[in-house]
Amino acid sequence: MTTATPHPVSLTGTAAPPPRPRRRTAAQALYAFDSCTPDRLIRLCAILCDHGYHGDSALYIMPNSRRFYLSVEEPLSEEGMPLPPTLLLEEFGCRIVSASILCCLGEHARCLCPHDAIPTMAALMLHTK
Numbered sequence: 001m002t003t004a005t006p007h008p009v010s011l012t013g014t015a016a017p018p019p020r021p022r023r024r025t026a027a028q029a030l031y032a033f034d035s036c037t038p039d040r041l042i043r044l045c046a047i048l049c050d051h052g053y054h055g056d057s058a059l060y061i062m063p064n065s066r067r068f069y070l071s072v073e074e075p076l077s078e079e080g081m082p083l084p085p086t087l088l089l090e091e092f093g094c095r096i097v098s099a100s101i102l103c104c105l106g107e108h109a110r111c112l113c114p115h116d117a118i119p120t121m122a123a124l125m126l127h128t129k
Contacts, residue, residue, distance in 0.1 A: 027076055029086070030101060031093035033068040041068055044092050045121035051088065059117035060109040069096075069105055070117065 033041060041059075055073030062069070070093065074086045089095070105111075113120050 027074050029072050029074045029089075030096040031070045031072065031089045032096050033070065033093040034065075036068055036092060040092070041070075042121050042124045044088070045118045046125040048086070048088060048118050049122040053086065053118055055086075055118075056115055057113075057117040058111065058115060059113040059121065060105050060111050062105075062109045068093075069101075069109060071102075072118070 036044075053072075055075065057073065058071040060069040060071070061067070070089070072086055072089065
């Protein structure tokens with residue numbers, strides 16, 4: 001015997017409408033930087049902070065290739081499109097769309113900063129001037 005899950009009932013005794021699905025306000029994205037020096041990456045993070053970046057981020061390096069990877073939480077528009085300031089990342093790096101790279105990073109890359117990499121790197125800008 002199966003029982004159906006009843007819809008929630010409001011205080012007036014009528015059936016409440018089903019809950020609306022929550023709109024995603026952020027998405028995880030990964031960017032690769034092939035020819036970016038640490039100084040340029042620090043400056044990029046400072047620019048992102050200056051433009052109001054607030055999401056979580058992590059920084060990795062692939063030791064053999066000296067390629068940097070920046071994992072960012074991108075704010076999304078109503079239509080689900082990335083919003084500034086993360087669009088700046090595409091000027092300096094390449095957005096990675098393959099989900100399998102995350103496994104590769106976990107196994108082969110060295111994590112330089114697991115959380116808040118963008119503000120951490122931006123803070124280094126003060127020490128490099």
